[in-house]
Amino acid sequence: MVAGMSLKRIFAYIAIVLLIPAIIVVFAAVLPKSLFMPVAVLIALTAVLAFMLGFEKEADNASKAVLVAVFTALSVAGRVVFAATPGFKPVFSIAIFAGIYLGGEAGFLVGALTALISNFVFGQGAWTIFQMFSWGLIGLAAGLLAPLLRKSKVALCIAGALAGPLFSLIIDVWSTVWIYGTFSLKTYLATTLASLPFTILHAISNVVFLLLLAEPMRKAMARVTVKYALMTSGESLKRRSKI
Amino acid sequence: MAKKLQIKDLNFKYALGDRYVLRGIDLELDAGEKVLLSGISGSGKSTLLKVISPMTSPRGGRSGSVLIDGTDVRDMPRLDITSKVAYVAQNPENGIVVDTVYGELAFCCENIGMNREEVRRRVAWTASYFGIEDILKRKISELSGGQKQIVSLAAAIMLKPEILLLDEPTTYLDPIQAVRFLDLVDNLNRDFGMTVIVAEHRVESFAGRFDRVVKIEEGVLLDMDVRTSFNETDMFYERVFALNDGAVNTGDPAVSVKNLEFRYAKDGPNVLDGANVDIPKGSIYALLGANGCGKTTFLRCLTCELKPQRGNVKIRSQCAAMTQNPLSMFIEETPEKDYRFFLKQKGFKKEEADARISEVAEKLELTEDILKTNVLDLSGGETERAAMAKLLLAGADVLLFDEPTKGLDSAAKAKLTGIMKELAERGITIIFVTHDVGFALSTADRAGVLSAGSILE
Amino acid sequence: MHCFRRYHPITKIAYFAVLFAIAMFSENPLIRVLSLAGALAALAAGGSSFKRLLKIAAGGVITVLVMGPVNCIIFHEGRTVLFRVFGAAVTAEAFLYGLSAGVMIVGTAVWCIFLTDETDSEDLVFTLGRVLPGVSAVITVTLRYIPEIIKKYRETLAAQRMVGIFDGKKFFVRAVVATKVFMSVTERSVENAMDTAFIMRARGYGLRRRVSASYKKWREEDTVMTLLTVTGAAAFAFGEISGLLGFTYYPAAEFGSVSLSAAALAMVCALFFALPALTALDGRIRWQKSFKSRT
Numbered sequence: 004m005v006a007g008m009s010l011k012r013i014f015a016y017i018a019i020v021l022l023i024p025a026i027i028v029v030f031a032a033v034l035p036k037s038l039f040m041p042v043a044v045l046i047a048l049t050a051v052l053a054f055m056l057g058f059e060k061e062a063d064n065a066s067k068a069v070l071v072a073v074f075t076a077l078s079v080a081g082r083v084v085f086a087a088t089p090g091f092k093p094v095f096s097i098a099i100f101a102g103i104y105l106g107g108e109a110g111f112l113v114g115a116l117t118a119l120i121s122n123f124v125f126g127q128g129a130w131t132i133f134q135m136f137s138w139g140l141i142g143l144a145a146g147l148l149a150p151l152l153r154k155s156k157v158a159l160c161i162a163g164a165l166a167g168p169l170f171s172l173i174i175d176v177w178s179t180v181w182i183y184g185t186f187s188l189k190t191y192l193a194t195t196l197a198s199l200p201f202t203i204l205h206a207i208s209n210v211v212f213l214l215l216l217a218e219p220m221r222k223a224m225a226r227v228t229v230k231y232a233l234m235t236s237g238e239s240l241k242r243r244s245k246i
Numbered sequence: 247m248a249k250k251l252q253i254k255d256l257n258f259k260y261a262l263g264d265r266y267v268l269r270g271i272d273l274e275l276d277a278g279e280k281v282l283l284s285g286i287s288g289s290g291k292s293t294l295l296k297v298i299s300p301m302t303s304p305r306g307g308r309s310g311s312v313l314i315d316g317t318d319v320r321d322m323p324r325l326d327i328t329s330k331v332a333y334v335a336q337n338p339e340n341g342i343v344v345d346t347v348y349g350e351l352a353f354c355c356e357n358i359g360m361n362r363e364e365v366r367r368r369v370a371w372t373a374s375y376f377g378i379e380d381i382l383k384r385k386i387s388e389l390s391g392g393q394k395q396i397v398s399l400a401a402a403i404m405l406k407p408e409i410l411l412l413d414e415p416t417t418y419l420d421p422i423q424a425v426r427f428l429d430l431v432d433n434l435n436r437d438f439g440m441t442v443i444v445a446e447h448r449v450e451s452f453a454g455r456f457d458r459v460v461k462i463e464e465g466v467l468l469d470m471d472v473r474t475s476f477n478e479t480d481m482f483y484e485r486v487f488a489l490n491d492g493a494v495n496t497g498d499p500a501v502s503v504k505n506l507e508f509r510y511a512k513d514g515p516n517v518l519d520g521a522n523v524d525i526p527k528g529s530i531y532a533l534l535g536a537n538g539c540g541k542t543t544f545l546r547c548l549t550c551e552l553k554p555q556r557g558n559v560k561i562r563s564q565c566a567a568m569t570q571n572p573l574s575m576f577i578e579e580t581p582e583k584d585y586r587f588f589l590k591q592k593g594f595k596k597e598e599a600d601a602r603i604s605e606v607a608e609k610l611e612l613t614e615d616i617l618k619t620n621v622l623d624l625s626g627g628e629t630e631r632a633a634m635a636k637l638l639l640a641g642a643d644v645l646l647f648d649e650p651t652k653g654l655d656s657a658a659k660a661k662l663t664g665i666m667k668e669l670a671e672r673g674i675t676i677i678f679v680t681h682d683v684g685f686a687l688s689t690a691d692r693a694g695v696l697s698a699g700s701i702l703e
Numbered sequence: 704m705h706c707f708r709r710y711h712p713i714t715k716i717a718y719f720a721v722l723f724a725i726a727m728f729s730e731n732p733l734i735r736v737l738s739l740a741g742a743l744a745a746l747a748a749g750g751s752s753f754k755r756l757l758k759i760a761a762g763g764v765i766t767v768l769v770m771g772p773v774n775c776i777i778f779h780e781g782r783t784v785l786f787r788v789f790g791a792a793v794t795a796e797a798f799l800y801g802l803s804a805g806v807m808i809v810g811t812a813v814w815c816i817f818l819t820d821e822t823d824s825e826d827l828v829f830t831l832g833r834v835l836p837g838v839s840a841v842i843t844v845t846l847r848y849i850p851e852i853i854k855k856y857r858e859t860l861a862a863q864r865m866v867g868i869f870d871g872k873k874f875f876v877r878a879v880v881a882t883k884v885f886m887s888v889t890e891r892s893v894e895n896a897m898d899t900a901f902i903m904r905a906r907g908y909g910l911r912r913r914v915s916a917s918y919k920k921w922r923e924e925d926t927v928m929t930l931l932t933v934t935g936a937a938a939f940a941f942g943e944i945s946g947l948l949g950f951t952y953y954p955a956a957e958f959g960s961v962s963l964s965a966a967a968l969a970m971v972c973a974l975f976f977a978l979p980a981l982t983a984l985d986g987r988i989r990w991q992k993s994f995k996s997r998t
Contacts (some may be wrong), residue, residue, distance in 0.1 A: 015919030022837075035878075040728055055831075055838045062837025063909040065900040072841050073896040077889055083849075084856050084885065093885065112838070120845060121822050128721045128815035181727065182804055184778065192778055219886045222579070223893040227623075229262065230897045302905045328907035340898035343906070345846035346825070352916040356836075357907040366918035383918070387850035401906070549865055567865045573891065574859040575866070577883045587883075591868050591876060622894055640866040 013147060016107055020144045023050060024173050031186035034118045037052045039180050048134035054111045054139060056113075066231055067109070074101040079121040090204030096212035098142040103153055104224045107146025113136035122229050130174070137173040139164045156217065161214040167205030169200055248316030248363040250277040250441045251298070251409055254312035259674045260295050267293045269465040271310070278439040280432075284449045284470065287461035287625065291445040292336075294462065295411045299331040300324070301527030314409065325358060332407035336414040337653075338394035342554045345396050345409070347381050347389070354404040368404055375428060399430060403440075410434065412444045417653050420537055420681040430454060445654045460502040464644070486534060486686065490694045490703050498562065500644055500675040501548065505557035507699075508540075508547055517543045518554065519699025525677060525692070527562075529645075530670050532690035533679040539696045541679035545646055550676070568641035570649050572633035573621060581624075581632040582617040585639055592640075606638045609672075610665060627658030631665065637672075645669070647678035651685045705749055705799050707979050712826035714925040714932075718978070719818055724729055725972065726811050729939070731950040731958070732803040734972055739763075739810035742978025748983035759813060766800040767805035774801025775853075780953040800952045825917075832915025839915055844899065852892055859884045898987065911927030927980070936974030942968040 023046060030039055062068045078097035085092045094117055102110025119135035145152060145162065152159050175194045176186070183190040197200075255284055256271040267290045275281060280615060285291045296302045298312050300319055321329055335341035346509060351372055355365040373379045376396055389397065393579035395415060403410065412431065434440045434456060446452055449470075453459050461470040497662050506521040517540040526532045535541050548551045549567040568575060578584035582603065589599035607617060608636045610631045616624065617632075624632060637645050651659050659682075666689055667677050679696075680686055686693055694701040707715070726738040748755060763867050783798025824846050831839035863869070863880055903909075942948030947968055949959030959965070 017963075036728075036730075041724075055835050058841075059835055059837040062841055065903040065908045067902065068837070068841050068908075069900040070842060070893070072844035073848055073892050075845045076852055077892060079845070079849050080852040080856065081885065083853055085881075102736070116842060116845065119827070120824065120842065120849070123827075125824075126815055127819045127822065129727055131812060167737065182808065183774070184800070184804070185731070188775060193773075194993065215882055216886060218989045219890045220961075222895075223890045226620075226896055227893055231940065299906070300907070302901065325907070325910055328905075328910060333902075333905040335902055336710055337898075339851070340895055341902055343847065343899055343903055343908075344758070344840075344843035346843075348918060349828070350841055353908075354906045356840075356913050356916055359911040359914050360916075362914060365914075365919065369918075370914075385850070386847055387854070398951065405907070505882055550862070551865070564867075566867065569862050569865070571858060574855065574862045577859060577863065577880070577887045579890075585903050588866070588868060591880075592870075636866055642866075 009069050009238025014139055016039035016143055016147055020147065024140070024176075027173070027176055031180050034182055035185050039069050039186070040242065043180075044132060046074065047132045050133065051139065054115065054143075057108055061108070067105070068228070069100070070105055071116075073099075074105070074109075075116045075120065078113065078117045079124075082117070082121045083124060090201050091208040091211075093208075093212040093216065095138070095141055095170070095205070095209045095217055096163060098138055099145040099152070099159075099166065099209075099213065100116060100216065100220045102142040102145025102147075103149045104148075104220070106149075107143045110144075110146040111139040112142070114140070114142035115216055120178040130177075133174055133177050137170045140173070141170060141193055148167050156214070159213050159217060160210050164206045167209050168202050171195070171205065195214055247600060248313070249274045250279070250315065251275040252311075252313040252316075253298070254311045254313070256294075256297065256312065257308065258293060259307045261305040261307075264308075264509055267465050268297065271394060271462075271465075271467045273460065273467060275409075275441050275443070277441055277565060278435065279538070280442045280457045281433050281444070281456070282449065282456040282459045283443055283445045283462060284447060284459060285445075286447060286657055289462045291462050292413050294418045295333065295413050295443065297443055298409075298411060299327050299333070300332055301328055301331070302323055308553065328354075328358070329343070329405035330490045331409045331411065332402040332405070332414045334395075334399050334402050334415050334589055337416060338391055338398050341396060341398040342386055343413055347378065347384050347386065347474065350401045351382075351399055351404060353401055354510070358405070365607055372400050379472055381619055386415065390423075392419050392426065395419060395423070395427055396430060399427070403434060406438075407440065408683070409441045410443070414445050414447065416446070422537060424609065428452065439634070450581045455604040486532075486683065486693045486695060487703065489532075489687070489690060492691075498527070500527040500529075500562055501565075501677065502560040502651045503548070503557070503701075504552050505561075506544070506547060507556035508543060508552060508554045516651045516699050518547065520557070521696070521699065521701045523701045523703070525675060527675055528670050528673045530690045532686035532693040533677065533696055533701070534681070534683065534686055534693060535679070535696035537681075538559070540699065541696055542648055544696060544701075545648055545677075545679055548646055561644055563644055563692070564636040564640070565644035566640045567646035567648060568633055568637060568648065570652055572629045575633040575636050579620055581612070584621075585617075589639060602639060603635075609638070609669070610635050611661075625658070626655070627651045627661055630654065630658070630662060634665070638669075643673065644675045647676070648681075649679060649680055649682075650678050651682045659685055706982045707745075707749070707817075707821040708823075711921050711925040712822075712829045714922075715826060716830060717823060717929055717931045719814075719822075720978075721932050723811070725935070725939045725975070726814055729807075729943075729948065730797075730803075730952075731948050732806065733950075733969055734948060735803055735810055735938065737807045737814065737861055737969070737973045738976050740982065741973070742810055742813035742817060745979035745983065746820075748980040748987075749817070749820065750983070751820075755986065759816070763809035763813070766809050767802055768867075770805030770808065770893050771798045771801035774804065775799065777831045782954045784905065787837060796952050796954070796956050799956050802965060803952075825919075825971060829919055832917070836913035836915050840913060848892065852888060855888045855891065856884060859888060880915075881969075911914065928982075930977060933974065935971060935978075938968050938971035939974070943971075949971075 027043060027046065030042055043128060069073065074097055078094045081093035081097065098110060098117065100112035101113035114137040115138060118131060118138045122131050148162060152162055172195065175198060177190050179194045180186050182194070253271050253273040256268055256404065257266055258268040260267045271294060283291050283294065290687050296304055301324060314322065314330060316351045342350055343353055348369060351369045352365050355368060366404060378396060378400060381393060386394065416427055419427060431442060431444070433441050435579045449459060458472045471485065503521060503523045506518045508518040509515050509516045521544060531545065533541055543552065545567060547554050548561070548565065563588070576584045578587050584602050586599060589602065612631060616628050621629060621632070634645070650662060654662065670676055714751040717894045729735060744830065775793045778797040778800065779792045779794065781794030784794035785793045785795055786793055828839050828843050831842065860881065863884065868880060869877060939948065951957050
């Protein structure tokens with residue numbers, strides 16, 4: 004049930020994953036703050052809305068809609084039940100799995116919706132839109148690399164370890180401009196260094212959760228595929244033993 | 247005039263199976279008729295309900311036909327079938343789609359693109375008809391199981407269906423909730439002439455409500471003549487209290503509770519208000535009581551999960567408890583893997599663990615096949631026994647159960663009775679709280695009723 | 704009293720969008736202070752406990768005090784050199800900028816607390832439902848699952864505790880078991896998802912383009928609030944474009960304009976920031992009146 008993507012789409016997505024963050028960095032360096040902020044919000048908002056619009060048609064498929072919902076719910080719930088351990092949360096790993104098993108678009112949506120919904124608990128704010136955008140990018144990137152990530156655990160770990168810092172680096176561009184008013188190497192470094200401990204913790208917890216969840220996810224998705232092939236609820240799958 | 251629903255020589259097998267689950271089903275229902283579809287689990291009754299509408303039909307080989315008002319369902323537009331046939335699932339946890347009661351009621355109408363003002367009117371009417379106006383703006387997660395199932399029924403009839411299919415809708419409800427639910431179904435049938443099919447395995451207690459009872463056995467439909475009996479779930483406590491008359495007290499009690507008092511809020515009322523009970527070793531004790539009387543609170547006091555404000559609980563040996571959902575006992579894929587992980591944490595070596603597992607498995611009639619099956623594929627009875635095994639592996643000889651018969655059919659209950667009795671003979675003390683008076687009478691050798699905070703014997 | 708909560712979701716979104724635009728983009732320290740004051744007033748009038756306000760205030764003061772020196776370390780521009788450390792100038796302007804940025808950060812953070820207090824997922828579902836009904840359906844299903852999954856997790860963890868898996872065990876074992884519980888809950892939830900999909904199909908999901916129904920309605924107050932929001936936005940935009948509300952920090956701290964029209968614009972912004980607090984006060988008065996009439 005993974006979305007078969009055309010080559011054209013894949014190129015478009017690679018462009019989104021690589022280009023938009025690059026554009027944001029360039030804009031941050033070039034544009035004055037008063038211009039950069041609206042532009043950055045607009046870029047993030049457009050990307051998020053575009054993906055939601057793209058998913059709109061797929062959402063008609065009940066199974067797909069429900070799987071995106073359950074992945075999102077798992078990562079929001081993960082953020083809640085592991086609230087006691089800061090930084091140690093399965094959020095990114097679930098967005099990555101969503102990308103791998105449901106396709107890049109669904110992966111983006113899971114990441115974005117996780118940020119949006121969990122912030123009703125953890126605090127909604129202006130950062131929500133940037134969080135949605137960067138978490139979504141992680142899911143999208145995982146979707147693009149799905150064939151590789153599915154095969155090799157090493158690749159999965161590397162992807163997980165990179166996802167955390169990638170996210171922090173994107174968010175930091177924005178927070179630098181917001182706090183210091185200008186974007187320069189010095190101010191950017193000051194922001195990234197401040198969030199470094201969290202970034203490292205993120206990377207570690209991602210790898211841990213990816214490794215732990217890889218098997219259960221694979222099995223659960225294999226079971227779901229069988230169930231989906233039957234297009235029915237649980238009972239028919241169960242062995243017909245007495246009692 | 248054509249019949250409301252006609253099923254003609256229907257055969258069905260699942261896409262991944264080779265056995266026909268339904269064989270030559272013939273069934274005709276008049277408008278407004280109410281039929282009870284009985285049969286043991288796995289007999290094909292759920293499948294029959296699903297196959298009726300193409301919207302819910304599983305993939306597989308199908309022959310024969312289903313006609314509504316004389317038209318084959320496969321020739322009807324999908325929108326028509328959706329609004330004519332409503333389906334309510336067994337488990338309210340899986341039968342509800344969205345997060346709020348209002349949203350759930352509106353869900354059907356939203357799907358077919360109904361006018362917003364019309365949706366509001368229908369929600370308003372349905373809420374008042376079912377008496378759920380007070381919970382209309384609530385979240386589903388705040389509701390009780392009985393309320394959830396009523397919401398699920400209300401959501402299903404939003405499009406004014408003519409045929410209502412219910413798949414064992416009361417399995418997860420307690421007796422009072424079940425009666426309330428079936429009353430609502432009766433009302434729908436009486437007030438709007440809805441044609442109703444209810445799949446149910448507890449025939450005796452419900453048959454009186456139906457025009458006709460049919461039975462499905464190994465995929466074949468048979469007519470059935472049932473005499474309604476009124477004593478199935480005996481609401482009278484005499485027989486419960488009578489259990490204690492025959493019981494003899496031998497030696498020290500395994501569990502002794504004295505003057506237990508517990509309340510949840512500082513100045514709140516006492517949920518347990520001086521509860522006293524002595525339970526001898528090797529006996530099976532059933533604790534009965536109405537909804538919200540504090541049965542589960544009592545159990546949680548026994549497991550030390552809650553610390554009582556007054557009184558004390560003495561348990562002479564190791565005790566272990568099982569929650570209402572036996573599935574939550576497992577954190578590994580199969581029972582065997584789970585036991586291994588558990589015993590490893592408990593500090594057992596591999597050989598020791600294996601020996602213990604096979605010993606307990608034998609006691610509980612857990613076959614090799616069951617031990618190696620994914621817990622999600624086990625039947626209700628199997629899950630229950632596999633979870634019991636975990637309690638025994640924990641070295642417990644006082645076992646506590648919260649509603650052990652929830653979701654079990656009569657065959658599984660009978661098996662559970664046998665196993666509990668056998669364990670008791672080996673000196674294991676069993677305590678369970680339940681709504682199921684019939685099960686308590688057939689299984690327990692003593693019983694108490696929790697009311698107004700204390701235990702009556 | 705959470706009086707802002709009762710506004711129509713679209714009203715709220717418009718207000719908060721303009722609010723955050725002003726609170727975050729304005730460089731003017733006066734506007735920043737007004738925003739912070741408005742946010743604190745909104746929380747206080749909304750009925751936040753004294754303890755909560757004190758906590759927020761303490762965090763705010765620390766942030767402002769930290770931001771001043773931090774900015775001095777990074778920036779050495781500015782005309783007024785206070786003193787030099789290893790040859791680098793520490794200027795009053797850089798310090799002022801830091802303080803001002805601190806006020807902006809705290810103001811935005813307090814507004815975010817207010818936003819989280821006064822909005823809920825139903826607003827989101829409603830708003831998205833009008834534009835993206837499919838995505839909004841996915842969100843409602845998600846919202847149904849979240850408490851379910853958390854419940855399953857807690858229940859499973861409790862079941863493990865009850866058979867004594869943690870007896871005398873270290874933190875590491877607890878972490879392993881907790882993670883395993885999460886894994887098994889993941890498997891079970893994904894499995895159950897297909898049952899929900901089944902019910903959705905039975906209820907006609909995907910047959911036609913969805914509409915999104917809701918009991919929320921547009922009141923007169925919504926029109927008033929939206930008009931006020933537009934006024935606030937217009938005043939701020941005019942102030943920024945004309946430079947009347949501008950502020951320069953370097954080389955010397957200076958208001959864009961010290962004039963009557965600048966003061967008037969600042970007043971409009973102040974009123975705009977005060978709207979939530981005023982709404983809450985209004986709600987209180989109405990409640991008191993109604994309450995008194997009862998006894």
